[in-house]
Amino acid sequence: MAAASAVASTVSAISNHVAAGHLFAAIDALPACSASSLLPPSLYASLLRLATSRRSLAAARRVASHLASSSSSSPSTSISSTPTFLFNRAIESLAACGSLADAREMFDAMPRRDGGSWNAIISASSRAGHPAEALSLFADMNSLGIRPKDVTLASVLACCAECLDLRGAQQLHGHMAKRDFQSNVILGTALVDVYGKCLVLTDARRVFDGILQPNDISWNVIIRRYLLAGMGDMAVHMFFRMVWAGVRPLVYTVTHAMLACRDNGALKEGRCIHTFVLRHGYEHHVHVRSSVVDMYAKCGDIDAAQRLFNLAPKKDVVMSTSVVSGLAACGRFADAKRVFDGMEQHNLVSWNAMLTGYVKSMDLTGALDLFQQMRHETKELDVVTLGSVLNACTGLLDLGKGEELHALALKFGLFSYPFLMNALVRLYSKCGCLRNAERLLLFEMGSERDRFSWNSLISGYERHSMSEAALHALREMQSEAKPSQSTFSSALAACANIFLLNHGKQIHAYMIRNGYDIDDILQSALVDMYSKCRLFDYSSRIFELGLSNDVILWNSMIFACAYNSKGDYGLELFDEMRKQGIRPDSVTFLGALVSCISEGHVGLGRSYFTLMTDEYSIVPRIEHYECMIELLGKHGYMVELEDFMDHMPFEPTTAMWLRIFDCCREYGNSKLGERAAQRINDSKPLTPVVFVESTPDYECSGSDDAEPMSFC
DNA sequence: CTAGGGTTAG
Numbered sequence: 001m002a003a004a005s006a007v008a009s010t011v012s013a014i015s016n017h018v019a020a021g022h023l024f025a026a027i028d029a030l031p032a033c034s035a036s037s038l039l040p041p042s043l044y045a046s047l048l049r050l051a052t053s054r055r056s057l058a059a060a061r062r063v064a065s066h067l068a069s070s071s072s073s074s075p076s077t078s079i080s081s082t083p084t085f086l087f088n089r090a091i092e093s094l095a096a097c098g099s100l101a102d103a104r105e106m107f108d109a110m111p112r113r114d115g116g117s118w119n120a121i122i123s124a125s126s127r128a129g130h131p132a133e134a135l136s137l138f139a140d141m142n143s144l145g146i147r148p149k150d151v152t153l154a155s156v157l158a159c160c161a162e163c164l165d166l167r168g169a170q171q172l173h174g175h176m177a178k179r180d181f182q183s184n185v186i187l188g189t190a191l192v193d194v195y196g197k198c199l200v201l202t203d204a205r206r207v208f209d210g211i212l213q214p215n216d217i218s219w220n221v222i223i224r225r226y227l228l229a230g231m232g233d234m235a236v237h238m239f240f241r242m243v244w245a246g247v248r249p250l251v252y253t254v255t256h257a258m259l260a261c262r263d264n265g266a267l268k269e270g271r272c273i274h275t276f277v278l279r280h281g282y283e284h285h286v287h288v289r290s291s292v293v294d295m296y297a298k299c300g301d302i303d304a305a306q307r308l309f310n311l312a313p314k315k316d317v318v319m320s321t322s323v324v325s326g327l328a329a330c331g332r333f334a335d336a337k338r339v340f341d342g343m344e345q346h347n348l349v350s351w352n353a354m355l356t357g358y359v360k361s362m363d364l365t366g367a368l369d370l371f372q373q374m375r376h377e378t379k380e381l382d383v384v385t386l387g388s389v390l391n392a393c394t395g396l397l398d399l400g401k402g403e404e405l406h407a408l409a410l411k412f413g414l415f416s417y418p419f420l421m422n423a424l425v426r427l428y429s430k431c432g433c434l435r436n437a438e439r440l441l442l443f444e445m446g447s448e449r450d451r452f453s454w455n456s457l458i459s460g461y462e463r464h465s466m467s468e469a470a471l472h473a474l475r476e477m478q479s480e481a482k483p484s485q486s487t488f489s490s491a492l493a494a495c496a497n498i499f500l501l502n503h504g505k506q507i508h509a510y511m512i513r514n515g516y517d518i519d520d521i522l523q524s525a526l527v528d529m530y531s532k533c534r535l536f537d538y539s540s541r542i543f544e545l546g547l548s549n550d551v552i553l554w555n556s557m558i559f560a561c562a563y564n565s566k567g568d569y570g571l572e573l574f575d576e577m578r579k580q581g582i583r584p585d586s587v588t589f590l591g592a593l594v595s596c597i598s599e600g601h602v603g604l605g606r607s608y609f610t611l612m613t614d615e616y617s618i619v620p621r622i623e624h625y626e627c628m629i630e631l632l633g634k635h636g637y638m639v640e641l642e643d644f645m646d647h648m649p650f651e652p653t654t655a656m657w658l659r660i661f662d663c664c665r666e667y668g669n670s671k672l673g674e675r676a677a678q679r680i681n682d683s684k685p686l687t688p689v690v691f692v693e694s695t696p697d698y699e700c701s702g703s704d705d706a707e708p709m710s711f712c
Numbered sequence: 713c714t715a716g717g718g719t720t721a722g
Contacts, residue, residue, distance in 0.1 A: 224713075252713050259714080290714040297715095321715040352716040359717095384717050391719085422719055455720035462721095489721035524722045552722050 007031075011043060018046050023054060027062050044086050048093040057097040064090040064106055071111065088116045095124030115149055123155040131159035135168055148175070150187060157190040161197045169194040173207075182210055189218040196225025201234070214245075220253045227260045235260035236269050243276065251285050258291035267299040290319045297326025309339075317343065321350040328357025348380045355388040359395075367392040368401065381408075383417045390423040399431040418448045425453050429460025434469070451481045459490040467494035471503065485522055492525040501533035520548050524556035531560030539564075549582050558591035567595035571604070586618045593627035597634060605631045606640075622653070629656055633663030642672050654683045661689060668693045 010031050017026035026047060031039075044067060051059035067090055071082040087110045095103040107113070107121040118141045125134035138156045141148065148156070153172060160169040173191060176182045182191065188211040195204035208214065208222045219242040226235035239257035242249060249257070254277060261270035274292050282288045289312060296305035309315065309323045320343045327336035340346075340354045351374045358367035371389045374381070386409050393402035406424055414420055421440060428437035437460055441453050454477040461470035474491050477483060483491075488507055495504035508526060511518065518526070523542055530538035539560040543553070554577045561570030574592045578584065584592075589612045596605030609628055612618045625648060632641040641660065645652055652660070657679045664673030670693060677691040 220713095255714060285714095287714040294715065316714090318715045323715095325716065347715090349716045354716090356717065382716095387717055387719090391717090419717065419719080423717095426719065450719095452719045459720065484720070486721040493722075521722050528722070550722095556722065 007039065011039060014039075014043055014047070018043075018050055021050070023047075023050050023056065023059050026050075027059060027066075030063075030066055041083050041086050045089055048086075048089045052093045052096045055097050057094070057099055057102075060090070060093045060097045061099075061102060064094055064102070068106065068109060084110070084112050084114050085116060088114075088120045091117065091120040091124060095120075095128060100124055100128040100130065115146055115152070118146060119149060119152040119155075122152055126155045126159045126162075131162035134159045135163065135165065150181060150184065153181065153187055154190050157187070157194050161190075161194040164198055166194075166198040166200065169198065182207060183212045185211055185213060185215055185218060189214070189221050192218065193221045193225065196221065196229065199229050201226060201229050201231060214247070216247050216250050216253070219245075219247055220250050220256070223253055223260075224256050227256050227263070230263070232260035232262075232264035232266070236264065236266060236273075239273065240269075248280075251282060251288060254282050255287050255291040258288070258295050262291070262295040262298045265299050267296075267301060270295040270299055286314075286316060286318075290316070290322065293319050294322040294326075297322045297329075300330070302326050302330050302332065306335075315343075317345065317347055317350055321353050324350065325353040325357065328353070328360055331361065333357060333361040333363070346377070348378070348382060348385070351378070352382075352384045352388065355385060359388050359391050362395070364392040364395045368396075368398075381412065383414055383420045386414065387420055387423045390420070390427055394423070394427045394430050397431055399427070399433065402427040402431065415444065416448065418445070418450065418453075421445050421448065422450075422452050422456065426456040429456045430463075432460070432464045434460055434464060434466060438473075449481075451477070451484055451487070454481055455484065455487050455490070458487060458494075462490045462494040462497070465497065467497040467500075470494040471500075485516060485519060488516070489521050489525040492522070492529045496525075496529040496532040499533050501530075501535065504529040504533065518545070520550040520553050523548065524550075524553040527553070527556040527560050531556075531563050534564065536560065536564040536566065549580065551577075551582055551585050551588060554582060555585070555587045555591055558588065558595070562591060562594045562598065565598065567597075567599040570595040571599070571601070584612075584616065586612070586621060586624070589616075589618065590621075590623055590627065593624065593631065597627060597631045600635055602631055602635050602637055625652075626656060626659075629659055633660060633667075636663075636667040638664065638667050638669040638672065642669070652679070654680060654685075657683075661691070665691065665693055 010029060014026045014029045017023075017029060044063065047063045048060065051063060067082060067086060087106065091103045091106050094106060103121060103124050107117060110117065118137065122134045122137050122141070125131070125137060134156065138148070138152070138159075153176065157169065157172055159165070160172065169191065173182070176187060176191065181187045188207055192204045192208045192211075195201070195207060204222065204225055208218065211218055219238065223235045223238050223242070226232070226238060236257055239249070239253065239260070242253070254273070257273050258270065261267070261273065270292075274295075277283050277288055277292060289308070293305050293308050293312075296302070296308065305323055305326050309319060312319060320339060324336045324340050327333070327339065336354070336357050340350065343350060351370075355367055355370055355374070358364070358370055367389060371385070371392075374385070386405055390402060390405055393399075393405065402424075409415065409420060409424075421444065425437050425440050425445075428434070428440065434457070437457050441449050441457055445453060454473065458470050458473050458477070461467070461473060471491060471494055474483065474487065477487065488511055491507055492504055495501070495507065504526075511522070516522070523545065526542045527539045530536070530542065539557065543557045543560075548554075554573065558570045558573050561567060561573065570591060574584070574588065574595075577588070589608060592608050593605050596602070596608065605628070609620070609624070612624070613620060628644055629641065629652075632638075632644060641663070645660070657676045661673060661676040661680060664670070664676060670691065673691040673693070677689050681688045
């Protein structure tokens with residue numbers, strides 16, 4: 001009797017402390033363990049609830065250990081007096097206060113477990129970020145023959161999603177089918193999410209269609225999964241069905257639908273959803289607004305994007321960044337810069353958007369300057385930043401700056417990003433540091449290298465006259481990656497450089513055997529390779545394969561004629577292409593001029609030069625002037641040559657003077673010849689020249705002699 | 713849960 005009244009007063013003391021929110025006072029009032037089995041379970045439950053709401057692990061531990069010891073200290077009866085549900089609450093509380101380890105210890109130590117215990121520890125593990133552990137507990141539970149409750153299934157499904165455990169999800173699907181759970185909105189939706197996350201959208205859709213009353217969350221899940229799986233068209237389709245079914249979309253469902261339109265370039269549908277947004281009051285949500293602006297910017301209606309942006313009362317970073325990149329993408333570069341400069345603040349993404357804008361618009365020094373400014377204003381940078389700036393360096397062939405960026409990448413721990421590594425391989429390849437490029441590709445990229453890395457390396461070798469190395473790299477590449485058209489185009493150029501006809505033929509045959517499409521680029525690479533290897537007939541057969549209106553292919557063929565002493569045929573092609581309405585470019589004219597030189601068509605060549613400058617407004621390059629000098633000089637048009645030179649927009653180069661010098665000596669033009677000699681000597685050559693007219697028995701072509709020009 | 717990259721070739 002006395003014991004009972006003591007317990008009663010303890011209980012009321014603890015209850016009062018709990019009611020007053022004095023958690024630790026309540027715990028301190030707990031009696032010694034031996035007597036506590038008499039305390040009512042609801043008291044423990046309220047203590048645990050309070051500990052959980054305070055997130056106090058210390059309190060939860062004390063209550064839990066009190067429970068555990070009072071349970072084990074009553075061995076008199078074979079059945080513990082502490083109800084299992086209290087242990088379950090303790091497990092939940094310990095986990096909620098942040099210690100999964102304590103929860104697990106309690107779970108392992110408890111005398112009896114029911115479905116609730118398993119559910120408690122499984123959801124605790126799942127929530128604590130240990131989905132694999134939760135799944136293995138779930139398997140243990142199954143093997144004991146304990147039937148999971150619907151809540152347990154929901155949390156296990158979430159774990160499968162987390163672990164991308166498709167097989168697990170399929171097994172759960174089986175469980176659910178047996179118990180007719182799949183039409184349940186919550187479980188059905190969870191299953192849709194797992195299948196969607198594992199990218200089996202057909203199964204996700206089948207489950208979705210089996211849900212009796214899909215709610216806004218179910219619709220959101222299927223739409224989101226279609227979007228993330230890259231099936232934007234289906235996401236948009238489902239959005240319209242959702243609206244049609246009379247379910248009001250969640251805010252994020254609207255943004256997902258908008259993003260799906262953006263990904264698909266679906267401007268029409270995007271406009272439609274924009275109208276929906278305005279009509280149903282979603283337009284005040286920042287993310288919705290941003291997604292609409294972004295949709296317009298990406299789908300090519302940049303004016304609509306800018307209009308909305310200008311009307312927006314608050315222009316946040318995200319929306320401004322969308323507009324900046326949209327403007328930059330469509331070439332309205334100055335406008336992009338204006339918006340960028342008008343932004344209240346920049347973050348990493350907005351800096352990057354502007355940087356890539358500069359690179360896209362080919363203002364590469366502008367990109368480097370902006371990067372400089374960025375480094376002053378923020379410490380942040382990432383792979384995108386470095387990738388863009390590296391692209392700028394590559395374009396500028398600025399190896400020094402590129403190396404600095406490489407060092408910076410290492411300093412920021414940004415290695416092993418294939419995108420960045422490929423940018424570095426490209427930089428080093430383009431700049432001729434093939435050793436560095438090769439080292440990166442072979443030793444640092446490991447299995448991360450792909451066909452882009454190899455292609456950069458191979459084209460680097462080819463362009464830097466290391467044709468054998470290019471072909472060797474092609475072999476290496478073939479054992480791990482499928483070469484692309486561009487790979488072969490570099491390889492063919494390499495064969496052409498060193499006249500490896502058989503190798504070139506093999507590549508040609510390989511491409512045909514393996515079904516590669518021989519496009520304009522490959523066609524011209526083949527024309528080039530065969531013509532340099534003196535198989536002119538092959539070149540013209542390749543050329544005549546298809547009627548192409550690609551200038552560069554025509555150029556290759558015209559040069560093929562020139563290499564193979566068929567200048568007149570090349571000039572016919574030149575006329576033919578103009579007849580077909582193909583606009584010649586500066587390379588075409590170069591080919592025409594070269595043909596005129598070899599065929600001795602001085603007047604024609606002069607008229608082509610005029611045609612190029614006057615009719616086609618092509619600014620002649622140094623090579624064109626060299627051709628004209630050669631054309632006039634080689635055929636003895638000395639008066640015209642002197643006149644031509646006097647009208648050049650720049651001072652002839654030393655190489656030009658040297659050629660003029662030779663021509664003057666051959667054809668006898670002492671006035672110009674002496675002038676040439678003077679210019680040559682002004683450039684301080686190792687061997688000064690003196691102008692003396694050629695005697696008939698002097699052989700000009702013997703110019704390999706030690707002192708070809710000074711025979712004073 | 714909204715914004716930034718995407719490579720290679722004649």
